[in-house]
Amino acid sequence: MLNPVVERITQALEERSKQRRDAYLSTLMQAAEQGRNTAHGCSNLAHVMAAQSDEQRLIMRQGGAAHIAIISSYNDMLSAHAPLKDYPDQLKAALYRYGASAQFASGVPAMCDGVTQGTAGMQLSLFSRDLIAQATAVGLSHAVFDGALYLGVCDKIVPGLLIGALHFGHLPAVFVPAGPMRSGLSNPEKAAVRERYAAGNATRDELLEAELAAYHEPGTCTFYGTANTNQLLMEALGLHVPGSAFVSPGSKLRHALTDEAARLLIENTTQGGHYLPLGEQINAKALINGAVAILSSGGSTNHTLHLPAIARAAGYELLWEDLAALSKVVPLLAHVYPSGVADVNQFHAAGGVGWLFAQLLDAGLMHSDVYTIAGRGLDRYTREPYLQTGRLCWRNIAISPLEKDILRPVIAPFATHSGLHMVTGNLGRAVIKTSAVQERYWSIKAPARVFDCEADALEAYDKGRLNGDLIMVVRFQGPAANGMPELHKLMPILANLQAKGQKVALVTDGRLSGASGKVLAAIHLTPEAAKGGPLSRVQDGDILEIDAKHDCLQLHLAEQEFAQRPTVQAPRNATAGYGLQLFAAQRRSVGPADQGASFLIED
Numbered sequence: 001m002l003n004p005v006v007e008r009i010t011q012a013l014e015e016r017s018k019q020r021r022d023a024y025l026s027t028l029m030q031a032a033e034q035g036r037n038t039a040h041g042c043s044n045l046a047h048v049m050a051a052q053s054d055e056q057r058l059i060m061r062q063g064g065a066a067h068i069a070i071i072s073s074y075n076d077m078l079s080a081h082a083p084l085k086d087y088p089d090q091l092k093a094a095l096y097r098y099g100a101s102a103q104f105a106s107g108v109p110a111m112c113d114g115v116t117q118g119t120a121g122m123q124l125s126l127f128s129r130d131l132i133a134q135a136t137a138v139g140l141s142h143a144v145f146d147g148a149l150y151l152g153v154c155d156k157i158v159p160g161l162l163i164g165a166l167h168f169g170h171l172p173a174v175f176v177p178a179g180p181m182r183s184g185l186s187n188p189e190k191a192a193v194r195e196r197y198a199a200g201n202a203t204r205d206e207l208l209e210a211e212l213a214a215y216h217e218p219g220t221c222t223f224y225g226t227a228n229t230n231q232l233l234m235e236a237l238g239l240h241v242p243g244s245a246f247v248s249p250g251s252k253l254r255h256a257l258t259d260e261a262a263r264l265l266i267e268n269t270t271q272g273g274h275y276l277p278l279g280e281q282i283n284a285k286a287l288i289n290g291a292v293a294i295l296s297s298g299g300s301t302n303h304t305l306h307l308p309a310i311a312r313a314a315g316y317e318l319l320w321e322d323l324a325a326l327s328k329v330v331p332l333l334a335h336v337y338p339s340g341v342a343d344v345n346q347f348h349a350a351g352g353v354g355w356l357f358a359q360l361l362d363a364g365l366m367h368s369d370v371y372t373i374a375g376r377g378l379d380r381y382t383r384e385p386y387l388q389t390g391r392l393c394w395r396n397i398a399i400s401p402l403e404k405d406i407l408r409p410v411i412a413p414f415a416t417h418s419g420l421h422m423v424t425g426n427l428g429r430a431v432i433k434t435s436a437v438q439e440r441y442w443s444i445k446a447p448a449r450v451f452d453c454e455a456d457a458l459e460a461y462d463k464g465r466l467n468g469d470l471i472m473v474v475r476f477q478g479p480a481a482n483g484m485p486e487l488h489k490l491m492p493i494l495a496n497l498q499a500k501g502q503k504v505a506l507v508t509d510g511r512l513s514g515a516s517g518k519v520l521a522a523i524h525l526t527p528e529a530a531k532g533g534p535l536s537r538v539q540d541g542d543i544l545e546i547d548a549k550h551d552c553l554q555l556h557l558a559e560q561e562f563a564q565r566p567t568v569q570a571p572r573n574a575t576a577g578y579g580l581q582l583f584a585a586q587r588r589s590v591g592p593a594d595q596g597a598s599f600l601i602e603d
Ligand SMILES: O=C(O)[C@H](O)[C@@H](O)[C@H](O)[C@H](O)COP(=O)(O)O
Pocket: 112, 113, 114, 115, 117, 155, 221, 224, 225, 226, 227, 300, 302, 486, 488, 512, 513, 514, 515
């Protein structure tokens, strides 16, 4: 039986979004009826076919076969995307075997947050999600396709591809992952070396050695950050070949799963006989399944931005309140770094996605009656793929998790609350994830130390100026100020202060990495300081209080006195150089964090 809160939130989502969703579906229907662009004349078609092989031209000229778009975010800057290099050729070969034709419709940009962390480039990170959505739309705008394969893994890329794809929601879609790199130096060991380096107790050589041992080959980073949360989300939305999220790149199984992605897509086209338009697949139940999967696994806080933005692209208005309400009934069932010490390879080996979904479905926390690319019913995603004499098969996963420190059943979870909190008070509202924070640190009342950028906070630490209990405020980091960068570089220094016995926390209108944890952090604060939010009136020494258990974020100051304080303006020249000026229009038009921090303004 479905959990009543899950049922209520799903219904509320449907009701609140009815008008928008109906309009979305009617646009989708029109596009579906039209199919490929019927206005295409011979010259248009000749342009489509000019670069194709004779065999492919023949298939297209004869008509009747599906024509598939491949959209890829491949580059070899991202270790997670490097394995995608040969996928288009493999997928095309598989599609041809099934009688379809295919074209590499577009590449989309993809940046690595690990490379840009703590640098100006990070200011483009969240904006790149919407840019990827636009690039996806450009790729599909030729309107000659019957379905599309989307290749991407990392933080902004998968949400961006999905948002773009949903604007072509009449096309069936399959997302094709590449899988995580093998485990190297463990994530906690890597973090420990960083903390020692920040404290001056490790050399730069030691630090680099540790980083290289952690990030050591192609594949997704092994912690459960935003990229791997994306992969879990794609399984929960039924957009992957079941169980394909965390299979290593380069393995025979991965190869077979990639071929299977092509086969399933063909099946879901009109030509394949089981037409499944993406826009119908991603309905309220699917979105709630995505949210529940992320919450129960301690997924990335970035998805409090991405999920509302994805939902909006499908005609839904998903609220932070929905996530907060679900969080209270969805137990934390996985402990993967930063919430635990295990990495995603160990999570996968312990039972992984399939085991987790089986638990959630059994407890009525996920909707089973959803459309997936593999057929109706999410139960298909509770099994794991394997090869039997070269043939791709699926099998049930053991009922008990193989490792109770990594996965736990609904009846004995790590915590009954998933750990995502929405805190509110006179500064606005913000998001806190407690699954990686020890419970004794969940509340704090301390003086504010206010910084207008991450670099100033790091400098204060280096100069030994962060003494005593403190709540670090780093403001002018919201979407309109500078694109809402991740401030992950603050974590080692705050962790060090905490380890020394100081009570510390962070309040910011910026973001943290999915890999951040340990220290209590109220992030995505809305309204942001650059828009005149109350955060712009906070001063050094103000007493702030954060209480995750009671969903509270408060500045203790008489209301009138606080209201009369002058509003500090955003620092000038923070957005110059490194291409940042090119995004001035986006900073002007971007929406607030609780609506996904998106600059995609729809009519
Ligand atoms: O949200 C995320 O998951 C991050 O953006 C992640 O993709 C990024 O690469 C981190 O900076 C790496 O974390 P570490 O620096 O801790 O390895």
